[in-house]
Amino acid sequence: xxxxxxxxxxxxxxxxxxxxxxxxxxxxxxxxxxxxxxxxxxxxxxxxxxxxxxxxxxxxxxxxxxxxxxxxxxxxxxxxxxxxxxxxxxxxxxxxxxxxxxxxxxxxxxxxxxxxxxxxxxxxxxxxxxxxxxxxxxxxxxxxxxxxxxxxxxxxxxxxxxxxxxxxxxxxxxxxxxxxxxxxxxx
Ligand code: GAR
Numbered sequence: 776x777x778x779x780x781x782x783x784x785x786x787x788x789x790x791x792x793x794x795x796x797x798x799x800x801x802x803x804x805x806x807x808x809x810x811x812x813x814x815x816x817x818x819x820x821x822x823x824x825x826x827x828x829x830x831x832x833x834x835x836x837x838x839x840x841x842x843x844x845x846x847x848x849x850x851x852x853x854x855x856x857x858x859x860x861x862x863x864x865x866x867x868x869x870x871x872x873x874x875x876x877x878x879x880x881x882x883x884x885x886x887x888x889x890x891x892x893x894x895x896x897x898x899x900x901x902x903x904x905x906x907x908x909x910x911x912x913x914x915x916x917x918x919x920x921x922x923x924x925x926x927x928x929x930x931x932x933x934x935x936x937x938x939x940x941x942x943x944x945x946x947x948x949x950x951x952x953x954x955x956x957x958x959x960x961x962x
Contacts, residue, residue, distance in 0.1 A: 907943065
């Protein structure tokens with residue numbers, strides 16, 4: 776099986792990256808993580824790239840030509856699929872156009888509810904009954920591309936931001952690999 780060379784973008788802890796790396800080591804999983812990109816030099820997730828000997832680069836999104844660095848490395852590692860995993864920057868329209876329906880993201884809410892940041896505090900304020908996560912295609916509008924997979928859980932009265940995050944991430948570790956399998960089953 777020829778695996779799809781994939782780049783994962785991160786900004787922080789990288790637990791979804793770690794989960795994807797572990798899944799990708801399975802022979803039948805459709806992608807290989809060939810590159811990790813972080814906009815944050817201190818992102819803990821970089822340690823997983825190091826541990827699993829995956830090339831990684833930093834980008835400084837404040838520099839004008841940062842996208843050239845991305846495209847150069849996409850070419851170098853023959854990247855044809857992109858997973859955003861806790862990447863807290865906007866992907867430019869240029870990249871989205873070049874990689875149409877090849878960029879996916881995981882978001883910690885049941886989209887279209889709670890796009891953007893601070894999802895858990897907003898969910899609590901809103902007395903939401905359900906939480907969850909969504910894996911979706913990335914398009915020009917923030918957290919608005921079509922959904923690939925969603926998983927949900929019931930919120931109870933004792934839940935707080937931390938417990939919501941834990942419950943959500945537990946589902947994310949199932950949803951992200953499932954979404955990737957689903958995409959490549961189709962094509
Ligand atoms: C994940 O829960 C992901 O859903 C969220 O950041 C976390 C990253 O965790 N993404 C967003 O909020 C994107 N808007 P991780 O670094 O441990 O994978």
